[in-house]
Every structure is written in structure tokens, then in C-alpha cells.
Amino acid sequence: MAHQIDPDIRLIERFLFDEAQMLDDRRFNEWLSLFSDNGWYWVPITADQDNPFDTVSIIYDDRKLLETRVRRLNNVNIHAESPPPRTSRIIGNVILENVDQAAGNYDISSRFQLVEFRGDKQRLFAGSMRHVLRPEDVGFVIQGKRINLVNSDGMLEGITTLL
């Protein structure tokens, strides 16, 4: 499929909004299906971390680990999500940073704020995201997603919510 050189940013925004809605709705399998067969999902600990292989991360999942992570979230015996968290997220400042002509990918940056409530505790997560999107006939496939939390190197409590 020949990708658009100058894609419609509104379509990209809509894709990110739909993705956020899936996560808030806990439609995890549907969310997983957005990723390519070798897609990756990465939440580094330091903002300038340039690779996930020689430095520890909050999350670094290749496709196999991401499948296992999502399957666990669907497992009824997941104690850390009993009761499950509820989330609401806002995505904004969506910018097309780069078009990788060779790979046919769009490099998209955005900002997010996410409120999570579980049991008796409400938490606020915020940060920036980087999506590597590959245009398809209809919509996009996520080749990679990186989330930089503003407090990624702070002392955090357990996180099961997908960012």
C-alpha cells in the first residue's frame, strides 16, 4: 500500500483517540490487535533512554510478552486488578514528527494525562508518547509505542494499567 506523504493529521488523532478509548473501556484484545506482528510497547525509566536492551524499563514488551501481558489482564485471578482500576485519559498535542519514507512509517508524538482509580486510591499519570504507525488500507498498525512518564524514575507503586 502506498502511504500518503502528507497524511491527514485528523485521521491520526482519531486513531490515537480510539486507541485511548479501547484502553479506558478495557477492550484489551482489540487494543492488542492494533499492533503489528513484531510490534513493541515500551515505557522507559529514563526519558533519554535510547534502547530497551541495556537499561531496565518500567515495561519493555516484544510482541510475545505483550500478548502474555494482555492475556494476564484478562485472567480472572489477577489479584492486582481485583477490583479492576478505572481509567480516563486525554490525548493531545498530536504532532506528525517525521515520515520514514523507507519504512513507510509515521512518527507521531503526543501528550497524555491519565486518571486511574482503584479501590480507594486515585492516581494521575502524565507524559509524552511516541507512536510509530504504519498506514494500512484502512487505518493504521502500531509498529511501536513509547511512553515517557514524567515521573518514570520516581518511586512508583505497582502499575497494571496499560499506558
Next chain:
Amino acid sequence: MDIDQLVQPERVHRRVYNDPEIFERELEKIFSVTWIFVGHVSQVPNPGNFFCTDIARQPVVMARHNDGAVKVLFNRCGHRGAQVVSPESGSAETFRCCYHGWEYAMDGKLLAVPQPRGYEESNVRPGDPAYGMAPVPRVAEYRGFVFASLSLTGTSLPEFLGPIASSIDDMVDRSPDGEIEVAGGIARHLYHGNWKLVFENLCDGLHPNCVHQSSIEAAQQQDDAVFSDGAGEIGVRQMRQNGAPWEFWENQVGSWAYQFGHSYLGDYHDDAKLVAARFDPSFADYFKAMEAAKGKERTQEILGVTRWNTNIYPTISFMSQFRQLRVIRPVSVDKTEVLGFCFRLKGAPEKMFHDTIRFANITNAVASPVLTDDLETYARIRRGLTTNGNDWIAMARGLGRDIEEADGGRCAENGLSELHIRNMFDAWSGYMVA
């Protein structure tokens, strides 16, 4: 109730986990007395390098002095008391206080006081130890592991470690160059629960099948043909291993306990299960490097050690096979910080270090599919222990079935025993009533 009535042979009173007075007494009688792990020498390789941490909730800094020695100082200005070193780690010519600019050498010596006029009639002079950054009373090192004690007197480090020093040997000996280094950043987390819970849990062979059921089942159902760049292979394998059947824990896993609360879980994994071992090309290279450096026989001996988690009570838990170390820092009676460090084996193929990182992401990361269920369990223990319905917490499993060892340690009946918990409370009682 007296301290010595809080611990019985097969159970402990809930106050040891949730009474703020008991916690303060622990800081005074345990953390301010015994040997506390501060860091590893590789975190401060060159003069001027420093790393900040806490001992008994007090800020300290480990630094490499110009003479090459590793110093541990209280992180406090001799002038008005401000914390001097603020970043967690880094490198500096001198330590300079933000308040009035007093400057210190890496051994805490006061080097310079700006605007010295006005101190003529006082005792304030550069070099006066009373106005320096005070060194902690005792610092000692075992094979690069730096420990400090806030007490001038007491057990020596070799005496304190005793036979458990062999677990540090196990970590260091696996390096073809005989040296390891902290690398790859720090994975941190915080939980609302007592500090003792994490030590109890890390050598608890009984919990994985229950606590980690969700990740075990998710991993068991994972299609192996799906693409992995290595992260999934390590992660899924470990989650499946947590689901080893009870017979495995009973028959193939052992638990050993020593004086001062130390213990380890052994014979759990073997290297074949861990790193695809002899079938992995990088492991073959590692094998060659080891044999070249240490000879065939010694290599077999080193890699034949199959220890899992070792607890050096009351500050660290570590394991050699994936080269991980957790530092447990008590904050309050129901708040604990955990720092996860990774080690690189010098002289080993870099892929082994990447596997170390992959393993850390699965076991120590705050969003780990494994760890998060442990943290939920600690939170529920905290909540459960607020009830007045039952004051006691059991540690009875395997009681009366321990075997005395020649080295003074005790071997549990099997890997499902709670010997390590009873052993920690033996030490705890000794410290607390002293």
C-alpha cells in the same frame, strides 16, 4: 507486652508488622546497629564518583576519595545541617553545600569556608573534623559489596556474613574476569506494607502458584511461535517456571538459613532452564571465556551452584543466575522502598547482560506482570492485620523438621518450608531485646 513475647516458635504477633513504636525500635536496634548494604564499588569507580542512599532513614553518601578508598559519609553539612549532596549519583571535584558554600573532600574533610573572617574566635577551621561531613562509624567491603554500620562496636563484617558470604562469591565468581559491575539503571518501586514482607516473600516457595496464577496461566497459554526479540522468551519462561508443580518445590528445592537472619533458596532453577544454557550461542562463548580464565574443573564448580534468592538480612536480596540485587529500604512501619540493581559480568558476552535486563523487567519493574501481584498481596496483609480478630501470624510450615548443618546453618525440610521466616525472627528477637 514485652518484645520477647511477640515472637513464638511458630507465630509472631501482628504488632511486628504494624506498630509504629516497634518500627522505631527496629531502626534503633537493628538498622542503626548491624551491617547495612550501601552499594557496590563499581558505582563509584573513580575518585569523585558518588552514590546517595539511606541507612536507617538517614541520608548517606558513598564516595570514592582521591586516595582510592570508598568512604561513606552522613549527607549533612557541618555548618547549618543542610543535606549537601542532592543528586542520587554523579561525579564531583568536591561536595559543596547549597546554603553557604562550605566545601568538603570525598572523605568528608572540610576544605574551605567562604568568607572565613568572623570565625577567628571560634573553633571553625578547614580540616576540623567537628565541622566536616561525618563519616559513618564503620565501613567494610566484601568482594566489592560495601556495607556500613552506624555503630562503632559490634560484630565484624566477616562474622556477620558467615557462610552466606558464599552467595556473594557465587555472584562474583561467575565473571570470567572475576569482577562484576552495577549497570543498566535502577528499577524502583514503593509498596505500602512492612519491610519484612519482601524478605519473607522472596524465599517463599509456597506463594508463586497462588499469587502469580494470572501470569503463570497467561504464560502457559502463550504461543511460542509468536515473534520475540528475546524479551518474551526470558519473561514467559520465568512466568512458567513460577508455576512449577508442588512436587518440584517439595523435591527439588531447598532452603538454607544462617545466623543473623540470612538465608537462601537453592536448587530451584538450573542454568539449562534459565538461559537455554548450552543451546544458547552466547552461553557457549561465556563457557569458553570461563574455562579460559578459570579452567574446566573450576568452571564446572562455579556454574554448578544453583542458588536462587539469597537474603542478607535486613537489607538485600540477590541472585546470581540473572545477576539481580534488590535493596530494601524501610521508610515507615507500612511503607517500604525497593531498589533493583543489575550486575554485568565482566568478560561475559553482552547478550548475557541483555538477558539480565530482560529478567529485571519481568521481576523488578514496577509494572511487571509478576511483581504487581506480590505488591497487591503486601497491601492486603497490611489491611488484614488491622483486624482485632486474630493477633497472630503463622510461620509454622516445616517447624521441627529442620536439619542442623556442620557450618552452623539449618537446612529446611524442603523449599516449601517457612524456616527462612522463623530464622529472620530469631535474629530479630536477638537484635530487639539486646
